[in-house]
Amino acid sequence: MAGIAIEKLVKRYGATQVVHGIDLDIKDGEFVVFVGPSGCGKSTTLRMIAGLEEINDGTIAIGGRTVNRLEPKERNIAMVFQNYAIYPHMSVAENIAFGLYTSQLDKAAKRRRVEEVAEVLGLTKLLERRPSALSGGQRQRVAIGRAMVRDPAVFLFDEPLSNLDAQLRAQMRLEIKRLHQRLGTTIVFVTHDQVEAMTLADRIVVMRDGHILQVGAPMELYEKPADVFTARFIGSPTMNIVPAKAGQGTLQLGEKPLAWPAALPADVLVGVRPQELRVLEQGEAADLILAGTVAVVEPLGPETFVHVEAEGGLLLASASAKNPPAVGSAVRLGAPTTALRLFDAKSERAL
């Protein structure tokens, strides 16, 4: 087991820089999720940790040992790939045993290790099968088995669930989380799915354009996003962002100016989560009130979301599940001051 220290890490492809000197400390036993849109540098960073990509500048240390110049096999890591990459010409048992390729164990000990791992992952009955005779979830489990069997210091997962259907994805997510609780090994997990990030991570690393935007526990990111990007990326459905003017200790938005004691720039963006922006009853009061017309109603069971044409564009708000407003009706949306997140309109940073 080991922590990972990343310092001023840089990756360039020719003249294009794709990772811009990032710093990150991953503690021993921590489950860290890198999240961000395609091309944000998250997979590249993971591959640099694995040793599959050359590091152009900066250092990566695993368990206190700088690994920049070490081969992947010398880093005591194991990796699970997006396409599983289990070898089609070998049985499940042979695939898992391949994780022990460099191990000094004798044959019988290796066999025992493979059986133990298969037991944990529920693969015991499939050991003699070929990958072509397995389902997607089973293949993914074999890939995890091959990683587990070695008992590595760090597990690296590169979007391992993105090829699975929604139901299986939820199930594998649970299994990976339980695996982490059981083994306690450091895990670095890359995904573009914020739900995966929120549910799995001890800490989430939000990346964009080769920079780390924010690092924090899932709820910390949800409650206090550092910028508009993180605010919109984390949480489902996406946070509403509305432009507004500020000045003289007030915020000019909605029916009446809001008192805002902190100093504000002239142009701000106001963020409010759909769960906290509610359709108001007749005559009900709130700090922030926006008027609009219902465009679409989406009942989800426990709650109902309504899309409302209002000041600042199409907003998503929550309504009573029992008594939702009709499409085309005029509604008032309200939110308490405490639910508002303010961002600088220019820099998009949180205020």
Place this chain on the structure above:
Amino acid sequence: MTGSSLTHRFAPGRVIAWLLLLAGGLLMLTPLLFMFSTSLKDSADIYDLRLIPAAPTLDNYKTVLSDGRFLRWFWNSLAIATIVTLSNVFFDSLVGYTLAKFQFRGRYLVFLAILSTLMIPTEMLVIPWYVMAKNFGWLDSYWGIMFPGMMTAFGTFLMKQFFETVPNDFLEAARVDGLNEFAIFWRIALPLVTPALSALAIFTFLSNWTAFIWPLIVTTSKELYTLPVGLASFAVESQIQWELIMTGAALATIPTLAVFLLLQRYIVRGVVLAGLKG
């Protein structure tokens, strides 16, 4: 069977296609049938062009198989074709893999250089090969027969194209698992391109089994002849014994058929995608 497939089956275009294929098949088959037919005829009957021999006999096979020269040539051909095939399967795929999966300076240039040799016909190469063999002292030797074919541009090109379809994830997973680069090639990449390897093996074996011009030029001792050269030498001897030549040719098709039957199932079976997303 659905109605649409029935109408499809009797479409005029399809009938014409079938007839053309049938004609092509017969055209290919006729000489082969005559070869077998003649090999079963007595020397007196060989100009009787009936397909079914009047008095079929296996005497020709006895004669040919008891003639030490034939067996010698047969083994020469078999050994040469086998060694050249193994060499091609190994070296062509090694180079093809390197060109497909490694980034290095001059990679494209090397590939172009290899490809460009595909455009030179064998007839033009025969003289430089001969000069080369003469200077190295390889004339009239097994190595002299084999050396020009030990690696081919075609095979390298074929294998490169196939290795490019192997996802890098497999190789990287193996790299993380701790395999060295040769083990990655040998234990992971190579098994994933078995269909291409089989195709290459069949092509190489066939072309070497039937090779005529080069073995004829480079060999002078009869013991070193390959089967095609040997059979041809039957024909130029004082009297042409067609029934024996045809018997030798019939026997010569056996390894060809064996190689094809042995390897064809690998060609049909595509294994590469089985380990990827379902």
